[in-house]
Amino acid sequence: MSISSETLVTKRKRLIGELVKGKEFTAQLQTLLNNPLKNNGSVSAEELAVKILRSFTETLSELSSDETFQIDGGDSGASVCSLESEKKPAKVKDRRGCYKRRRTSDSRKIVSPTMDDGYAWRKYGQKKILNSEYPRCYYRCTHKYEGCKAARQVETIKEDPILYEITYFDHHTCTDRMRAPHIVDSDPVESLNLVSFDLKNPLNQDHPSYSMINIPSGKEPKQDAQSTDMSDVKSSLEDSNLWHKKVPMEKKSSGYASVWGPKTRSCDHDQEVVSRFYSCTSNSMHELDMEENRCWVPSSSESLLGTAAK
DNA sequence: TTCATTTGACCGTG
DNA sequence: CACGGTCAAATGAA
Numbered sequence: 001m002s003i004s005s006e007t008l009v010t011k012r013k014r015l016i017g018e019l020v021k022g023k024e025f026t027a028q029l030q031t032l033l034n035n036p037l038k039n040n041g042s043v044s045a046e047e048l049a050v051k052i053l054r055s056f057t058e059t060l061s062e063l064s065s066d067e068t069f070q071i072d073g074g075d076s077g078a079s080v081c082s083l084e085s086e087k088k089p090a091k092v093k094d095r096r097g098c099y100k101r102r103r104t105s106d107s108r109k110i111v112s113p114t115m116d117d118g119y120a121w122r123k124y125g126q127k128k129i130l131n132s133e134y135p136r137c138y139y140r141c142t143h144k145y146e147g148c149k150a151a152r153q154v155e156t157i158k159e160d161p162i163l164y165e166i167t168y169f170d171h172h173t174c175t176d177r178m179r180a181p182h183i184v185d186s187d188p189v190e191s192l193n194l195v196s197f198d199l200k201n202p203l204n205q206d207h208p209s210y211s212m213i214n215i216p217s218g219k220e221p222k223q224d225a226q227s228t229d230m231s232d233v234k235s236s237l238e239d240s241n242l243w244h245k246k247v248p249m250e251k252k253s254s255g256y257a258s259v260w261g262p263k264t265r266s267c268d269h270d271q272e273v274v275s276r277f278y279s280c281t282s283n284s285m286h287e288l289d290m291e292e293n294r295c296w297v298p299s300s301s302e303s304l305l306g307t308a309a310k
Numbered sequence: 311t312t313c314a315t316t317t318g319a320c321c322g323t324g
Numbered sequence: 325c326a327c328g329g330t331c332a333a334a335t336g337a338a
Contacts, residue, residue, distance in 0.1 A: 095320055123315060127328060
């Protein structure tokens with residue numbers, strides 16, 4: 001109902017603007033990676049990466065909230081309840097009436113190989129869902145108490161456990177305060193946390209549109225049973241097999257958004273990482289001339305939009 | 311000490 | 325009453 005007062009034209013402009021920003025950030029990142037020594041220090045690769053990630057996440061989120069691109073109706077599952085009626089103040093000892101269920105029709109659903117979207121989330125619950133192998137995790141924005149009402153639910157997809165179905169509720173109002181906590185001063189090698197998308201990798205037949213690597217970062221909590229030996233890390237970058245690793249649920253449950261990409265290193269691999277982050281598509285609906293007159297969209301959206309287009 | 315995560319309990323909804 | 329969303333005490337990590 002309340003599609004807000006925003007007109008379609010305005011929305012479209014905003015989405016395009018968001019994608020254009022993403023493109024600009026990508027170009028900056030490419031420049032930075034090509035000429036790391038010329039970096040005047042104004043913007044780091046991580047910052048650019050986060051901005052890019054955020055641009056696309058926002059856009060995807062918006063698109064998936066649009067009926068045209070809706071997958072699965074957006075209001076499947078849980079009950080529709082009237083969040084229209086404003087929320088009651090929380091924090092009462094007597095918890096009766098202290099909360100209302102979320103209005104699912106106001107949600108945007110996306111499918112992604114990673115939970116990371118550039119925002120800082122705090123996990124506040126986890127629930128075993130009926131007929132689902134995987135628990136559903138509940139997150140709210142770290143800045144909730146500063147007024148940001150954004151929240152999300154993350155669930156591993158049963159049929160495709162390498163993917164997450166992420167349902168977003170409300171929008172971030174804390175955008176400019178957002179910081180992924182371990183970007184700034186983390187070790188460039190240690191913080192490697194790469195997400196890549198690879199269309200052609202023969203070792204990834206089951207999920208041809210992406211692959212993922214997650215190398216333990218010093219700041220990621222509970223990184224047990226994984227080697228943090230730097231030689232392992234470096235060699236893993238040259239080992240294509242490792243591009244297909246998926247981090248187990250428990251190891252990704254940090255409420256923080258992980259950030260991928262090295263900080264200052266510049267090698268062919270780095271560029272590969274960046275270019276692999278997008279997959280080329282000929283889908284005419286989304287031709288955005290990102291680079292070389294090709295259309296680049298995040299792989300995850302490819303399946304999303306592909307599904308929605310039906 | 312602070313802050314994030316875990317997890318059982320509580321509560322609303324169908 | 326069952327299910328799922330949220331709360332908040334307990335726990336753990338930094």
